[in-house]
Amino acid sequence: MFRVTDKPLVLQELIEFVTDPEAGAITTFIGTTRNNNDGRKVIALDYEAYAEMAEKELVRLGEEAKKKWPICRMAIVHRLGPVQITEPSVIIAVSAAHREAAFAACRFAIEEIKRTIPIWKKEVYEGGEIWIGTQTGQPLPGRDPRGVA
Amino acid sequence: MKVKVKFFAILRERAGVAESTKDLRDGSTVAELWGIIQRDFPKLAVPGIRLLYAVNQEYVTTDHVLKDSDEVVFIPPVSGG
Numbered sequence: 568m569f570r571v572t573d574k575p576l577v578l579q580e581l582i583e584f585v586t587d588p589e590a591g592a593i594t595t596f597i598g599t600t601r602n603n604n605d606g607r608k609v610i611a612l613d614y615e616a617y618a619e620m621a622e623k624e625l626v627r628l629g630e631e632a633k634k635k636w637p638i639c640r641m642a643i644v645h646r647l648g649p650v651q652i653t654e655p656s657v658i659i660a661v662s663a664a665h666r667e668a669a670f671a672a673c674r675f676a677i678e679e680i681k682r683t684i685p686i687w688k689k690e691v692y693e694g695g696e697i698w699i700g701t702q703t704g705q706p707l708p709g710r711d712p713r714g715v716a
Numbered sequence: 717m718k719v720k721v722k723f724f725a726i727l728r729e730r731a732g733v734a735e736s737t738k739d740l741r742d743g744s745t746v747a748e749l750w751g752i753i754q755r756d757f758p759k760l761a762v763p764g765i766r767l768l769y770a771v772n773q774e775y776v777t778t779d780h781v782l783k784d785s786d787e788v789v790f791i792p793p794v795s796g797g
Contacts, residue, residue, distance in 0.1 A: 598797050614796070615724055615725050615728075616724075616796070617722070617724050617770070617773075617789055617791070619773055620770055620773035620774075620789070621796075623773055645796055656796075656797070657796065657797055677797060680796050680797050681794070681795070681796060681797040682794070683794065684794060684796050685724070685770070685789070685791050685794055686794060686795070686796030686797075687724060687725035687726075687792065687793075687794060687795050687796070688795045688796065688797075689725070698725050698726040698729075698792070698795070699795040700792070700793035700794065700795035701726050701762060701765050701792060701793055
């Protein structure tokens with residue numbers, strides 16, 4: 568299960584998706600909207616995606632995780648549109664025979680999402696709004712053998 | 717040949733549109749298209765930001781040669797999560 572959606576996220580759906588009789592561990596990560604950032608009082612985050620590519624890249628991310636660690640199943644769902652304070656913007660669930668692989672793959676997934684998936688967040692704060700990441704440049708995906716410019 | 721350019725996030729706001737179609741000479745690269753697009757949308761360039769490039773939903777380098785009906789996206793710094 569690798570998708571983006573404008574509906575609220577439901578953790579239980581991802582847990583059920585990764586549930587596997589071979590698994591002895593399920594890890595989950597939930598990214599939530601925080602009420603402050605860089606000293607600004609945040610009102611909400613507003614997410615936008617290049618949806619078709621984002622879903623393809625999430626599938627690829629899942630395939631990479633399977634090559635790196637012995638995991639059973641992985642699910643990632645990212646929300647789009649406005650996400651209010653405390654609400655989840657992304658949920659990751661990973662099942663594996665043992666906890667080490669489940670923890671490692673879950674951590675890998677959130678780091679890769681932040682680095683390579685074409686999703687953007689606009690922070691709406693008291694007194695303005697800003698596209699996060701626009702002043703800081705951006706790291707390269709790096710896993711593309713052709714080397715991305 | 718014609719290619720479709722899609723804009724997202726800060727570039728969509730600065731372009732004022734979500735999509736644009738461009739007529740290009742055969743053999744044009746992503747870098748050349750970026751130059752042309754900036755002339756069409758003078759407010760597009762954001763000083764200091766580093767773009768990535770996608771053609772038909774795959775990351776490519778700026779020397780990638782475009783084909784007719786390609787879908788090209790200039791990807792501003794991603795910030796999902």
